[in-house]
Amino acid sequence: xxxxxxxxxxxxxxxxxxxxxxxxxxxxxxxxxxxxxxxxxxxxxxxxxxxxxxxxxxxxxxxxxxxxxxxxxxxxxxxxxxxxxxxxxxxxxxxxxxxxxxxxxxxxxxxxxxxxxxxxxxxxxxxxxxxxxxxxxxxxxxxxxxxxxxxxxxxxxxxxxxxxxxxxxxxxxxxxxxxxxxxxxxxxxxxxxxxxxxxxxxxxxxxxxxxxxxxxxxxxxxxxxxxxxxxxx
Amino acid sequence: xxxxxxxxxxxxxxxxxxxxxxxxxxxxxxxxxxxxxxxxxxxxxxxxxxxxxxxxxxxxxxxxxxxxxxxxxxxxxxxxxxxxxxxxxxxxxxxxxxxxxxxxxxxxxxxxxxxxxx
Numbered sequence: 001x002x003x004x005x006x007x008x009x010x011x012x013x014x015x016x017x018x019x020x021x022x023x024x025x026x027x028x029x030x031x032x033x034x035x036x037x038x039x040x041x042x043x044x045x046x047x048x049x050x051x052x053x054x055x056x057x058x059x060x061x062x063x064x065x066x067x068x069x070x071x072x073x074x075x076x077x078x079x080x081x082x083x084x085x086x087x088x089x090x091x092x093x094x095x096x097x098x099x100x101x102x103x104x105x106x107x108x109x110x111x112x113x114x115x116x117x118x119x120x121x122x123x124x125x126x127x128x129x130x131x132x133x134x135x136x137x138x139x140x141x142x143x144x145x146x147x148x149x150x151x152x153x154x155x156x157x158x159x160x161x162x163x164x165x166x167x168x169x170x171x172x173x174x175x176x177x178x179x180x181x182x183x184x185x186x187x188x189x190x191x192x193x194x195x196x197x198x199x200x201x202x203x204x205x206x207x208x209x210x211x212x213x214x215x216x217x218x219x220x221x222x223x224x225x226x227x228x229x230x231x232x233x
Numbered sequence: 234x235x236x237x238x239x240x241x242x243x244x245x246x247x248x249x250x251x252x253x254x255x256x257x258x259x260x261x262x263x264x265x266x267x268x269x270x271x272x273x274x275x276x277x278x279x280x281x282x283x284x285x286x287x288x289x290x291x292x293x294x295x296x297x298x299x300x301x302x303x304x305x306x307x308x309x310x311x312x313x314x315x316x317x318x319x320x321x322x323x324x325x326x327x328x329x330x331x332x333x334x335x336x337x338x339x340x341x342x343x344x345x346x347x348x349x350x351x
Contacts, residue, residue, distance in 0.1 A: 033344075053348050055340045063337040067344050074345070178337055229330060 003027050003098060004077035006068030008061055009085035010035040013044050019083075020048035022091040027081065031071050033064040041085075062182030066175040073170055080170050083111075084161040090203045098164045100198045107169040107195035110155060110187075111162030111202035114140065133206065139220055143184065146224055150231045151188035155199065159183045162202050169195050180219060181226040188230075246288045253285030280317060 005027045009016050016032065023030050032045035036058030046052045053071050055064065065082060072080045079098050083089040093111060100106035114137070140159055147158040160183070165173070173189040175182055190197055257278060264274035287294055287310060294306025303309050 051348075053344050055344050057336070057340055059337045059340050063340065066337070067341045070341065070345060071348060176334060178333055229327070 001078040001102060002029075002076060003079040003081060003094075004029045004031060004072040004075055005081045005083065005094070006031050006033065006065065006072050007045075007050070007083060007085050008033045008035055008064035008068060009037065009041050009045065010058060010061075010064070011037050011039050011041060012085040013037070013040040015087040016041050016085045017044040017048040019085055019087050019089075019091075020045055020050045023083070023094070024049050026091050026094045029075070029077075031068055031075070032085070033068045033071075035059060035061075035064040060179035060182075062175055062177045062179055062185065065182055065186075069165070069170050069173075069175070073167065077170070078167050080165045080167070082161060082163045082165075088204050088206060089162045090205060093162070093200075093202045097162060097200050097202065100200065101164055101166045105196070106198035107166045108173075108186075108190050108197045109164040110157060110160050110197065110199045111164075112155075112157035112160055112199045113202065113204050114156045142220070143223070146227060147184040147187060150227055151184065151191060153184075153187040153191045153197075155187055155197070157199070158187055160202075169193075177226055177230050179226065180223045181230060184223075184227055185230060246291065249288035250285055253281045253288060256281040257285070283313075 005023050007016070007019060007023070007030060009032050012019075020030050020032065030050040032042070032050040032052050034042035034045065034052055034054045036055045042052050042054055051071075053067060055067065068082065069080055079101050081094055081098060083091075083094075089111070097109050097111050100109050140157060144155060144158050147153055147155065159180075163186070169190065172193045172195070173186055175185060175189070177185050187197070260269075260274055260277040260281060263269050264271070269277075291306065294309045296306075298304065298306045298309045301309065303312065
């Protein structure tokens with residue numbers, strides 16, 4: 001089966017080349033969505049061997065994922081993997097994340113950081129190990145609760161950026177929101193279409209860099225508001 | 234003193250009535266040019282009419298206040314204004330969201346077309 005990895009990236013010139021290189025050791029076809037970066041993100045990704053699709057203006061994570069999935073479908077992907085450009089995900093986990101789809105047991109897989117004993121981090125520069133910081137745990141618990149109340153989907157890590165979709169699933173999931181709320185939206189869409197969702201434990205490599213790029217409190221509030229709008233409008 | 238105040242209040246009412254009238258004309262002309270949907274134009278027309286009626290017959294707010302169990306006529310105006318403003322804000326935030334999605338759609342189309350060319 002043809003697997004394509006989609007990596008949304010906004011101002012990630014520091015890490016994107018490393019991520020692309022690691023991923024290509026596992027999966028050769030990588031599409032990076034340069035979401036209107038004004039730094040060298042696109043060039044770095046291209047020289048690391050990724051195909052780069054460029055948003056001329058910054059549209060946010062959800063928009064970039066939507067474009068990436070559309071591009072991967074057009075390129076004939078049977079399985080689409082999404083992961084983050086900040087280096088927090090381990091490319092070595094891709095095989096395990098896509099395995100349930102390859103076996104035909106799931107339409108969509110979420111790589112989860114919770115609900116399992118944390119896996120040892122595989123290392124890397126400035127890695128803190130697999131433990132998820134307490135502030136992140138709280139933010140995630142809130143997001144999980146909101147997703148469950150609004151959309152009726154139970155998931156231990158609704159905000160995870162490490163996912164896999166079968167072609168069948170990717171063709172059905174319609175992404176309407178632009179920003180961080182996309183993570184919950186994808187789950188809502190999956191449940192609306194009755195897709196089979198599975199969770200697989202993944203390693204996370206939290207560095208000072210990747211922590212600084214995550215969702216802060218205000219972004220969290222904005223995400224919550226956007227989810228409310230998405231639910232009823 | 235009392236006469237001056239009464240005159241001022243009267244001229245304020247006059248200005249308000251004038252504003253309501255021009256607002257009404259503005260709404261009608263925008264509607265006739267088909268720049269706003271019927272229901273939006275209808276709402277605006279109602280709003281301007283209400284402002285005009287209040288300007289010409291201020292006492293009506295007191296009678297309305299009695300009817301609604303609100304203390305004073307001025308409070309009725311205030312509360313209604315708040316409700317209208319919230320409704321407008323809400324509409325605007327939904328409109329913004331729609332615009333946001335439209336821009337994303339365009340950005341995506343352009344990105345995917347550029348890719349086909351390569």
